[in-house]
Amino acid sequence: MFSLFSLVKNYSIINRNILLRHNCFVTIRSFSNTNTFYIEEKNKITHKDQKDVISPALYAFAARMHLNFSDPKILLQAVTHKSFSDTNLSPNKRFKELGKCAIELYITEYFHMKFPLLHTNYLEKIVNIYNGIGTLSTFGSEIGLKYVMRWSESTDLYISSAIEDQSGSTDENNVLYESRKISNKIGYVMAQAVQAIVGALYLDKGPNSARKFVQDYLLSRDLDIQQVYDVKTPKKDLSALMRRLGREPPISRLLFEAGRLTKEPIFVIGVYSDTEKLAEGFGSNLKMAEFRAAKNALVNYYFKEIKDFTLPSAIDTHQKQMSYIPTKVCDTPAS
Template sequence: MFSNRLFSRSFSAYGARNVQTASAASPALSAFGARVGLEVSQPALERAVTHKSFGDVNNAQLEILGKRVAGLFCTEYLRARYPRLPPAAFDKVLTAYIGNNSLAKYGREIGLQHVLRWDAAESEGAYHSETMSSALNAIIGLVHQEKGAEAAKKFVHAHILARDVNVSDVVKIENPKAHLSRLTTRYGKEKPLSRLLKETGRATNSAVFIVGVFSGEEKLGEGYGNSMKMAEFRACMDAINKHYLFENKDFMLPSDTLSEAEYKPVAFGDTQVIV
């Protein structure tokens, strides 16, 4: 075990390599485990928070497992929730949840930096996104290894997927007007038409235009700008985002069969971007 002295050090001192001889359990590590709801042994948790720079007994293998587990449960959830997301946009959303920077930020929020073990000579430690994210992935891998897939899924949903992530800007289209026109053709709708809905200050330096884009009588999107062109651009992007960022509110996941529930698959959406 590791002495209490190790876990009470500041970030800069804590990162330095130490040879531990005490066998007392660490209150800091116990508190961390309780805070995030980990029902695992302290020796196993110690290994999960030990970076490979610290020694031969480290979290490298658990990190590999945890990355795949987090990727599986996040991928199936996000695909079911956003069935129309194009592949490139989907990758951006997935990275926003389980990328190194995102996991490191969440790790700091839950106090992972206070129990992380690393060698300052080999790693930037608690300030380094890769070191932090590796420990969080290792914890996910540990839960999967010791408690099984269902427990790991619950952990991922509670700690990773429960966070608010802004996905409103993941779809990037260079010519949204032309793209929207092809989208409406694909789905058998009338060609989109732009209509000026409101305006103010046309003859001034602070003009504001509000444009709506319609397919027949259906308003697909709305946008504003200091010019008609800018307002139309934003209206078309609004319509495109409403299409690709459509959310399923009630769905079942393939992994729900882990609890022996009757599986009802979610239909695949049309995710291919028109080029």
């Protein structure tokens, strides 16, 4: 009887020790460095507020693009589209509007000083090429902007973007046309983010920083701007230009020909004003060669660069001495 009582007693002690050890493992909780904490009375896990946190990708983007804002939240706001709702920051619309105007100003200034004889309608086309949605979205994709900007893809965003591009037009046909034209929604958002970054630089760091950004990243792009000169009547325009300049009317002269009676003839035409040769053009017939010669003469005149042109300084643009020839008002082709 005594041995049986001892066995039961020992067995109870063992069970009690096992139970105590088990309770110890249950009650002990390790410390965690995550962003969650345990609420025992409610028996659930609650997440801390993670809104508007500067991600490592955004820090890397700022360092790569040399964007040294006074507050990192300025850049975060610049890459936040109005469609993104999980934020306490304002969207980048204010930055975008200012940046759009600043980009257009600096690009217009650059090409107006580089090609002072170019008439205004083609100057506007060149500015639109460098300031267009396609160019800015391509640039944004190249610098990895799509990985750091915050936006929400939706149908309403797509339609509203098309309406904004039409300057407030609500015509249904225009909206549908622009919706087909802008094939990628993220491209439109990236273009707006580029404009917002320039606007943020203008407000936070001053106009010189915004100008430098446009010069370094947008004006340095190699685009064939002479392709925008799609003049329809070059002979008429060249005659009007010579008349405005007080010079002799242009005359076409055959300089070279080969294979007139073959399937592939070649003609070279020269355009002269008195004894001065303005340009040359070639073609498979005389009419084509004369058309190209007159167009080349116009290109040589309007896209003539001033000899001592240099890139406008971001510090002393207005104080720098340059050979600047302003364009006359309404100096446009005859057409």
